[in-house]
Structure formats: structure tokens, C-alpha cells
Amino acid sequence: MEHCDIENLSAFIDGELPEESAVHVRAHLEHCPSCRALADDFAALKDGFAALETKPPDTLAPGVMYKIGLGAELPRVRRVITSLVGVAACLIAVLIIARNLPASHPLNGAAGGGALESGVENADMGDMPNMPAPEAGGAGMPGGSIFSGAGQPGSHGMDDTSGFPPKADAEAPAAVPVPVPDGNITGGFSPETEITEDGAVPPPQNGAPAMERDPEPSPSPGEPSPSDEIEVSPSAFPPDDGSP
Amino acid sequence: MDEFSELVRTHQGRVYNVCLRFCGNPDDAFDLSQEVFLKAWRGMEGFRGESSVYTWLYRLTVNACADFARKKARRGGTVSLDETQLPLPDARFEPALTLERKELARALEEALKRLPPEYRQVVTLRETAELSYKEIAKLLEIEEGTVKSRLSRARLALREMLIKTGNYPEDSASNRHKANGKGGGRHGTL
Known part of the structure; x- marks a missing residue:
């Protein structure tokens, strides 16, 4: 007895065989146990494929919708914006500080020696060579009152240079620890972030001490910056070869 | 946008499973599926309805899987x-x-x-x-x-x-069929 053409048998199982051919296959299967068994195996394969079906992760569709800007993960966007606002506030504060620095401050390269003398005179603070600049008497932004005494020996505030250890290379005082006055600043900035004279903010360093009131840890150098996460606008995806 | 959202919801299961069958692991399948839908989103404006959205979506899926296979082949995983x-x-x-x-x-x-x-x-x-x-x-x-x-x-x-x-x-009729027909040879044409 001749057996079925296997291509036809396979197509028959799929329901893709034209009816006139399907009639012949159906009739043959009734009398040929061998072909019937093969048809059963093919059918079992279909069952196997059905059993292979895996539920996609729950995050697939929301992730797609989020990436094209239609998703509901707005809190994350808000977090990024909040972080950027915080960084901007810090930069403004640093610019204010830099502008108000007295001529005798060690950050003004030519006056390093005078600052050293001032620090030596202050016996109370001289015992803590690594102490950061004194914290402002409140949680607000650093205002003029905090730094108004700058340049007056013996007063409190940024003029008290005993907190800065004397540096041999006074001609290159490139960086200074900057206090962060408000714990609401959440990302990209730590209290020990160093600001160079020209206002550039270097990336945070490993091992920098954490700010006590900082509710969220500052990102490590390997983590994406807030700016990396802002790609939620559909316009960020120009049409490409996805067209049919 | 609602239409696209519906498209994703409707087809995510099959697109994901097709990707899973091709690439063999859930992480890659997830990434490939996202890539397919993102490409679909970007190409929506250019879609002229010459084929069904359904067929078009699976063309994107096949292309994404083919790219994945090519990259894998380059790494020696042919x-x-x-x-x-x-x-x-x-x-x-x-x-x-x-x-x-x-x-x-x-x-x-x-x-x-x-x-x-x-x-x-x-x-x-x-x-x-x-x-x-x-x-x-x-x-x-x-x-x-x-x-x-x-x-x-x-x-x-x-x-x-x-x-x-x-x-x-072992005693299935399919094995007997295989023995008779050398496992895949033609047994005749109806």
C-alpha cells in the first residue's frame, strides 16, 4: 500500500490542504495505520507546541507603553525632574558661594597664606582638620547671612578656614567640599561633591561620606545619570525601517 | 494610541513566544519583544495597510529574530x-x-x-x-x-x-511508519 505524501499529511493536519486532496488523505488514513500513526504524531507535536506557550512577563506591555511615552510610570519621571531641580539648585548655590568668596579665601589662589594664618589662630577648630565647612543654622538654602561674615577673622561661617587642612600647593586649590543645605536633593550630588573653580562638577567619587539627611543615596559612577533616563518622548523615536 | 495599546496587549503573548522560540531564553525574548513593539510604534505612520497589521507585526518579529540569530552566529552560536x-x-x-x-x-x-x-x-x-x-x-x-x-x-x-x-x-505506529519509510522519505502520493 502506498503511503501518504508527508507534505500533504502535514498540510492536512494544519487544515491547509485543499478539500479535494483532503478527501483522499482522510480516506487513506482510515485504512493505513502507519500513516494514521504519523498523523497522530504530528497532531501530538501541535499539542506540544500549545503546551510550550509561555505567559509573557507582566512588565512587557507596560514597559513598551512607558518607553514610547504612553505609560503610567510618571512617578519615575517626576523623580528624575526632582533630581535635576536639586542639582540645578546646588549649582546656583555654588555660584553664589564662588562669587562671595573673599580675596583672602584659600580658594582665591593668591591668598592661600593668609587663610592658613587665620586657621592657626582659631584654636577651637584647629583640632578638627578634616571637618567640613560648618553647617548652616537651618535647612534652607545658603543665603547671604550664612556667608556674610566671610573674610572677618574669628567669625563663624565660610571665613573659618580651619576646617580646611593647609595645602602645600596653594596655587592650585582646585576643589572644595561644598555643604548641601537641604536633604531634599536626591540625586547626582553628595555633600562632598567637589566643585572646581570654574563651576564644573566632577563625577562623585567612591567612598565619599554620605550625607546624613540625604533620603536617597547618590548614584555611583556606574549608574545612569538622570539625564540618561529622559527618553520618554515619542519624538525621540524617529520613524525608521519599521515601516512595512 | 489606544489602538497601539490594544495591539500590544493582543499580540504580546504570541510575539514573546515567537521570540522565545527563536532566541531560547526569556531575557532575550523580552528584549526582542520590546524592540519589535517599539519598531512597530515608530513605523506606524509609514504603515499603509498593504498587509494586515498582524502580518506586518510578525515581519518585524521575524526580522528582529533574524538579526538576533546573525549576531549569535557571529559569536559562534550557529x-x-x-x-x-x-x-x-x-x-x-x-x-x-x-x-x-x-x-x-x-x-x-x-x-x-x-x-x-x-x-x-x-x-x-x-x-x-x-x-x-x-x-x-x-x-x-x-x-x-x-x-x-x-x-x-x-x-x-x-x-x-x-x-x-x-x-x-517505542511500539507506536509512528515508529513502524518510520521503519517502513526511512523516517521522512516519501511513501507515495495520493
Whole structure:
């Protein structure tokens, strides 16, 4: 007895065989146990494929919708914006500080020696060579009152240079620890972030001490910056070869 | 936008499963699925309705999977096997398998990974994406006859692997059929 053409048998199982051919296959299967068994195996394969079906992760569709800007993960966007606002506030504060620095401050390269003398005179603070600049008497932004005494020996505030250890290379005082006055600043900035004279903010360093009131840890150098996460606008995806 | 959201919800399961069959691991399947839908979103404006959204979406899926396979091949992960002499796992180290559906599915998954890409592609589009022969032919730009031929050969290869790994009973009529017909040869034409 001749057996079925296997291509036809396979197509028959799929329901893709034209009816006139399907009639012949159906009739043959009734009398040929061998072909019937093969048809059963093919059918079992279909069952196997059905059993292979895996539920996609729950995050697939929301992730797609989020990436094209239609998703509901707005809190994350808000977090990024909040972080950027915080960084901007810090930069403004640093610019204010830099502008108000007295001529005798060690950050003004030519006056390093005078600052050293001032620090030596202050016996109370001289015992803590690594102490950061004194914290402002409140949680607000650093205002003029905090730094108004700058340049007056013996007063409190940024003029008290005993907190800065004397540096041999006074001609290159490139960086200074900057206090962060408000714990609401959440990302990209730590209290020990160093600001160079020209206002550039270097990336945070490993091992920098954490700010006590900082509710969220500052990102490590390997983590994406807030700016990396802002790609939620559909316009960020120009049409490409996805067209049919 | 609601339409696109609906498209994603409706097809995410099948797109994900097609990707899973092609790339073999859930993480890559997830990434590929997202890539497919993002490409679909970007290409929505250019879609002119010359084919159904359904077919178009699976074309994107196939292309994404093909790109993935090419990258994998460059890394040395090519799948290559002869149509009649399939490199099968040593059944001595396989646990006793039954005909239970779950066991069959598990064995089938392993067997699928050993199929040549062009066979795996066709059988996956048929069984997982549930596309018709015509849709597969259009999508892959091949003849319907080629779809039919590849499907039957893919099934024979899968069946042969499952028999050798003990997923079909030894005394099944299919084995007798195989013995008579050399496991995939033509037995005649109706």
C-alpha cells in the first residue's frame, strides 16, 4: 500500500490542504495505520507546541507603553525632574558661594597664606582638620547671612578656614567640599561633591561620606545619570525601517 | 494610541513566544519583544495597510529574530544540522520521559533548538504565531509550497528527535511508519 505524501499529511493536519486532496488523505488514513500513526504524531507535536506557550512577563506591555511615552510610570519621571531641580539648585548655590568668596579665601589662589594664618589662630577648630565647612543654622538654602561674615577673622561661617587642612600647593586649590543645605536633593550630588573653580562638577567619587539627611543615596559612577533616563518622548523615536 | 495599546496587549503573548522560540531564553525574548513593539510604534505612520497589521507585526518579529540569530552566529552560536542526520542528545543521559504533555513540551523545546533556523522559523510561525501558509509565505517572501515542504520536514525532524529521546512510545505506529519509510522519505502520493 502506498503511503501518504508527508507534505500533504502535514498540510492536512494544519487544515491547509485543499478539500479535494483532503478527501483522499482522510480516506487513506482510515485504512493505513502507519500513516494514521504519523498523523497522530504530528497532531501530538501541535499539542506540544500549545503546551510550550509561555505567559509573557507582566512588565512587557507596560514597559513598551512607558518607553514610547504612553505609560503610567510618571512617578519615575517626576523623580528624575526632582533630581535635576536639586542639582540645578546646588549649582546656583555654588555660584553664589564662588562669587562671595573673599580675596583672602584659600580658594582665591593668591591668598592661600593668609587663610592658613587665620586657621592657626582659631584654636577651637584647629583640632578638627578634616571637618567640613560648618553647617548652616537651618535647612534652607545658603543665603547671604550664612556667608556674610566671610573674610572677618574669628567669625563663624565660610571665613573659618580651619576646617580646611593647609595645602602645600596653594596655587592650585582646585576643589572644595561644598555643604548641601537641604536633604531634599536626591540625586547626582553628595555633600562632598567637589566643585572646581570654574563651576564644573566632577563625577562623585567612591567612598565619599554620605550625607546624613540625604533620603536617597547618590548614584555611583556606574549608574545612569538622570539625564540618561529622559527618553520618554515619542519624538525621540524617529520613524525608521519599521515601516512595512 | 489606544489602538497601539490594544495591539500590544493582543499580540504580546504570541510575539514573546515567537521570540522565545527563536532566541531560547526569556531575557532575550523580552528584549526582542520590546524592540519589535517599539519598531512597530515608530513605523506606524509609514504603515499603509498593504498587509494586515498582524502580518506586518510578525515581519518585524521575524526580522528582529533574524538579526538576533546573525549576531549569535557571529559569536559562534550557529545552529547547523543535516536534514536527515540530526545531531541528537545522547538518550542515555536523558531521564525517563513519558508522553505527558509537559514532558513532551519540554523535550520539544530542546528539539526545537536543534532545528536549522529556516525550519524553526517556519514551524514557529505556524505553531506559535498561528499564521497561515499564505501569511508565512508572504512574510518570508517564499513560495507557499516551500512553506509546506519546510513544515513537513521540520515536523519529521522533530518527531525523529522525540522518538530517539523516548518521547514517543517505542511500539507506536509512528515508529513502524518510520521503519517502513526511512523516517521522512516519501511513501507515495495520493
